[in-house]
Structures are given as C-alpha cells and as structure tokens.
Amino acid sequence: MTGNNIQLDKSGNLKHFLSIEGLDQPLLQTILDHAESFATVGERPVKKVPLLRGKTIANLFFEPSTRTRTTFELAAKRLSADILNLNISTMATSKGEILSDTLHTLEAMHCDMFVVRHANSGAAHYIASQVAQHISVINAGDGRHEHPTQAMLDMFTIRQHKKDFKKLSVAIVGDVLHSRVARSNIHALNVLGANQVRIIGPHTLIPKDIEKLGVHVYHEMDKGLENVDVVIMLRLQRERMKGALLPTENEYFQRYGLTNERLENAKSDVIVMHPGPINRGVEIDSDVADGEHSVILQQVSHGIAIRMAIMSMVMGGTSESGGIKN
C-alpha cells in the first residue's frame, strides 16, 4: 500500500506524513489527541511552545495556496521553528532534475522538514524518497491524491462534535474526481471506523471504481443526504465548466448545491464542513455556510493545532510531550 513503509521509521513512529492511506487507527487517534493538547496554545498570551526550537522548516509550494501555507506557517511559528516560504512555480520544475536540485539545495541549508504542495499526484512520496535521511516531509496536497493534514483537521472537527466515529454516516459531496481532500477523508473515515462513507456527485465527477476505497456512491443529493451525521462539501473549481464535465454553475447548484431545504434530509444535528475557499451559490448556499450547522470556521482554527501535532510528531518532538502543560 502507498507509503506504508516510507511514512514510518523502524520503530513505527511517524517519519513523514504523506498519505492517510497506510496509517492505522491508533496513529490517527494519537494525532487527534496531540492536537487536542495544542488546541489551546493559540489562546494563551504567549502563543508559543518550544518544541521545535532550532529546527528549520521549508514550505515548498509548487502550487499557489494562501490558506494552507499560512496555517502551516503559523503552526511552525507556534512550535518555535524557523520557517522558509518558497513559492516555486511548477513550470520551472517540470523536469525531475531541477526538482531534485532544488531539494538538495535546501538540504544544504540544513532544513529539517519540507512541507510540500505540488500539482502532481505522488509528488510528496517522490520528494520523501529523494531527501536525506534526517529530513521529514509533510504532504500539504499532491495533485488529486491526498491532502492528509486537511483530513486530520476534518476528523478533529468531527470528533469535537460527534463522540463515536463508529456510529457516523458521512457524505462527501461534489468533485471527487479531482479532489485530494475527498480521497484523504475517505481513508481517514474508514480507518477510524465510520459506519458509512458516502460520496455524492454526477457521474462525470466520480472516478471509476471508487467503491473499492470503501464508499457508497450516490448521484442524487436528497437520497445521499438521508440521515447523515456529517456533510463534507468539496470546492468546485470554476474551470470544470470549461470542459465537458459540467454544463453551468447554475445547473450544478440546482442538483448538488447544499441548501437548508436539502439539509432537512440529514439528521437534525448534522454538521456541515468545507475545506475552503467556499464558492457561495455554487456548491453551498450562504445560508448554510453561515448557518447553525456550519463548522467551517472551526475547521480553519483546528488546522493549526493539527499541523502543530503532526509537525512535532514527525520531528519526534512529542514522545514525552503528549501532555503539554496548558
């Protein structure tokens, strides 16, 4: 299975964080537990813990991102690490030799960790296979493959609201074909033992044989939302309308846009999530995004705690610090 060996060191500790696939339930629970202890750091007068003091982290973003990069940066700073932000256009590194040259240059600057976002699936695995022994790699999104820190912050958010994963039915709605968030969430929910994972979308946005990842596929919104505890909406890129995948935003919203009316199909205490940024009126109605069921802003703040937990774990920094003093 992907990354099964490469992510863990010989003692089974987290070395790289590349994909949810290949990680087991105790490890995911540990990440969530650690994040719990970091969640309040941001509320202190001094928003820092010294866990990664003296460590240098490089944010390698081969694809533009504001939100994810910023939360990684904040997480690193709260752990007292030094952080380098590098926006490298994919154009300049479309040849492997240049990419590996970039990596070796950064190694020579004595970086300890690379946080990588890249437009191509498998990029984080590739980089992890190339870097020197002492460097850890965290995947901040690779192509359509995985976005594992997003999935963990989603799991963290779900756990805060719903106690037991085993009782949950979760619907993931939208452009699953192009979504790394969907793939990571499908794996995470299955590893954590969710009762049922559903995906909802038109045939053009559901990749072939997705059932084999352990999901139930629905093409009708109302049916797919029936009695679910959690709805995870996916962002719909506007460029999807340019090809033959979808006709118009309007039609998409009519069929798959999340409205309060549609949400009636779900359980009364359903929570609504979205990885952001939101396209209001395309995949989700403003009334829902800002409504009582929405936990979208909580997701953002949980993102920092989750990334602190993962960064400290791959650096071996939480072996004894599981309970940081609050």
Place this chain on the structure above:
Amino acid sequence: MRICIKNGTVFSPSNNINDKRDVYIDKGKIISLKKKPNGFKSDLDINAKDKIILPGLVDICGRLGEIGSEKNIAIKNELKAANRSGITSICVPPDIQPTIDTPAIVEFINRRASESNRANIFPLGALTQELNGKELTEMFLLKAAGCIGVSNGDVAIENTEVLRRAFEYAKSCDLTVFIFAEDSKIKNNGVAHEGAISTRLGLPAIPETAETIAISRALLLIEQTDVRAHFCRLSSGRGVELIREAKKNGLKVTADVSICNLHLTDIDIADYNSNCHLQPPLRDDSDRKRLIEGLIDDTISAVCSNHQPHDENAKSAPFSLTQAGASTVEHLLPLILHVSMHGAGFTFEEAILSVTSKPAKILGIKKGMLEENSDADLCIFDPNKNIDIDKNNLLSAGKNTPFNGWNLTGSVTHTILDGKLIFNSD
C-alpha cells in the same frame, strides 16, 4: 568467417526443425543443417551441448535512444543490449529523434545501423510529415529508401479524413500501415489505466475506450480502403476482442503486444513506480490474461520489447511528470519464455514463433527461420542458465527496467549476425 555449432538442438518451429543438428555457417549464410559440407574447415567451433539454437529474434518494436544525437544514448549500446537477448532484427517506429519522415533520414539510419554491425534495422516511415497528422509523407520514396511499412508512431492522427487518405495512399504503395491505436482526446493527459488504482493514486486516467475507439475507427477504414494493417502494442482485453472479430470477418489485420503488458498490471505502479509508467499503459489483470489468450489463438501474432531507454532524470519526478517507457530489450527472450512457463496453454513453441517468424512475416522480411541458405542470424540459448535482473548490470544506457530483481530461467549465450559472432557470454 566459418563457424560450426556442434551438439546443440536446432529449434526452428516455422519450418518444423526440432532435433539435434550441427550448424555450418559460411559467408553470412547457413550452408548446412545436416552433414558437414565437403572441405568445410571452421574458423570457430561452438559447443552447444544442452543448448538450443534458435533463429535470431525479430523485435517488431524497439526504440534505440536518440539515433541522431551524439551525446545521448548511443544506438550501438542499445543494439548490444538487444544482442544479449538474441535479437538480430529490430523494427524502429518513426517517432524517434529525428522523425523518420524523409528518405534522407531513412538512409542516415540505415548507415548508422550498418556501421554498428549489430542488428538488421528495419525502419517504419512516418505516415504524415513530422507526424503532424495533416500532410502525407513521400511514402513511395520512403519505401524505396528502405522503409518496410508506415506508421504515425504513438502520435494519433485525429483527423479521420487524413487517416483515410493515409491508408489509401499506403495501399497504393503496397505498404503495411502500423497502427498504435489510441484516441488522444479521450486519453487527454492520462498516465495510468482508468480503474481502482488510478482512482486511489489520483492519477489522470486513460480509459480502455482510448484504445478501443481508435481500433474501431481504424478497422472501419481498413475495411473501406483494403489496406494491409498491423495493430501495435494492444493493451486491453476488449481491444483483443475487436481484432479477433475483425480477423474472423476476413480483414487483413495482425497485432502485437508489448512484453510488459503480458507480465505487469496497474497494480505494479501502486507505489508510483515510474518504471511502470508505460505507453500503452499497464491495464488490469483481466486485460493481461486476455492479451495472453489473444496470443494463444493467434489474434496477437507477435511480442515486442517496446524498448524505450531513458536516462535517470526522465524517470525521477512525480509519476505524471516522468517519461513513459521501459528498458526491456535485454530480456525479451527469457521474459516471453517466462509467459510460456506460467501462462496456461501458451507453449514454448508459440513463444518462440511470437518473437521470430511471426513478426518477420508481418514485416515482410526473410528472417526468423533457420534453413539452408538462410541468413546466418541466430542465437544459442541455455535453458538451464538462470538470470537475475539487476538494473545496474544492464548493457542498455536506460536502466529503467520494471523487472529489476526478477529471476528468470534461461539465457542467451551466443548471438550470431550475418555469420559473425557478435555476443558471447561464455
């Protein structure tokens, strides 16, 4: 040079030779497969005890690095690698550097080949200029310069009108068209078979219909134009069915398959192994089995190496950004025999035919068979010598083999081209 090969078993299934014979070679020809000719005095005796003497292999598709480039992977090196597998004839598709689309380039390639003196090279000429899918090449002149067929290589001709005219014109030149069937629009930017694996890995996918639609379109035009056609490197079970049906209906079509697609499936790319980034893509296990069934019932006649050497940089990147292709020429013979040992119903004899006389027949060349007065292109094979494939020991400049670490039974010990010993591992 006079060579005598003694004590071996000669196996040339297309003309029913399968027994212990001595082989006498002089002036580039096999002069006797029976008795020692009067007055024959050999310069070299080879003892082939417990070994099998086979016709030199005919590889119906192999790319030999950048033939036109000095600094890149040299042709001679790749041919040396081919000789290690007993290959003495190799058909080169037109989509190499430089594109084989003018008589001058054909002559240049032929000169390079004869300088190397390591294999007979049979180039395919381009169907369209610069493979642009728009204007026809000078097919008649390409044929006169030595092209044995025409093809647009791996580059699809999108315009169906152009494809029709290209077929018609090839027919008028009495040339076989070699078709790599792939619809570029459906393929889009795909890099892996559309299925559970590409979905899990998030890799842009190539559906089976990329192949089957292109085959269907070509078959209808073959029917209309009556051109002689060969389908290159089938990858899908459904594609095999379409060819089987067409043959049943009397169309003059043949097909081949790449050795990789007989052994590997999309599961093999599951850790983003870029050495399994191939063209055509590795499909699923049902496809693999149906390709072997196609070989057994002769829907697919030939097996090619589809050799594509790459330097390390071309394979060192996130999967989608790596170059497609595998370095395979060195192990074509043991790999096809491996299929016969493990694939139900595919015999040793059929395996040998698929890399000797059958591809020779498709190419219209007098190769792939051992008989008196035939060209002395042959190899000696030790069925008991095992080989461990180690990418670092490949002769090819491309170390991109997906079979690294495999252990195979049987190995070529000698290769003779035009009556000269060009490879000897003993």
